[in-house]
Amino acid sequence: MLMAQTNTTPESFSAFTHSVDASTDHFADYAVNKENYLRRMTYGLAQIGTTTAPAVVPKGAEALLETRLSYLGDVQRPAALKTIAVTSGFWFWTTQEAGAASISLSQQMDMRPSMTMLWY
Numbered sequence: 234m235l236m237a238q239t240n241t242t243p244e245s246f247s248a249f250t251h252s253v254d255a256s257t258d259h260f261a262d263y264a265v266n267k268e269n270y271l272r273r274m275t276y277g278l279a280q281i282g283t284t285t286a287p288a289v290v291p292k293g294a295e296a297l298l299e300t301r302l303s304y305l306g307d308v309q310r311p312a313a314l315k316t317i318a319v320t321s322g323f324w325f326w327t328t329q330e331a332g333a334a335s336i337s338l339s340q341q342m343d344m345r346p347s348m349t350m351l352w353y
Contacts (some may be wrong), residue, residue, distance in 0.1 A: 255327065262298065268293055271319065274319065274337065278324075280320070280321075282321060282322040282323070284322040287315070288315040288318035288335065289318070289335065290311040294314055294336065295307070295310035295311050297314070311325075314336055317340035318335045318337070319337050321333045321335075323335075
């Protein structure tokens with residue numbers, strides 16, 4: 234239906250959706266969107282703790298990937314979530330329960346190309 238409304242085909246739809254520049258569509262710049270997402274996610278606050286602590290994946294958080302990356306196994310999904318966690322050091326992500334809040338859903342959209350690292 235959307236392709237019919239935009240007069241596109243499966244081959245041309247992606248190019249159509251990326252044909253507008255940031256002067257008319259404030260979501261057109263992907264890099265800026267990711268930067269803004271991180272700023273909003275962390276409230277723009279500085280890190281006050283160690284930035285090298287391992288990522289925490291709370292029990293059950295792997296359900297976030299069950300539909301998007303259904304080909305990943307039970308061991309691979311938590312490993313994938315660790316790759317998209319925001320670095321440690323923010324005062325509001327200090328517990329296991331808060332670990333899910335550190336998962337950057339904007340980075341999840343970039344996961345498919347980076348999944349090859351999980352196969353080795």
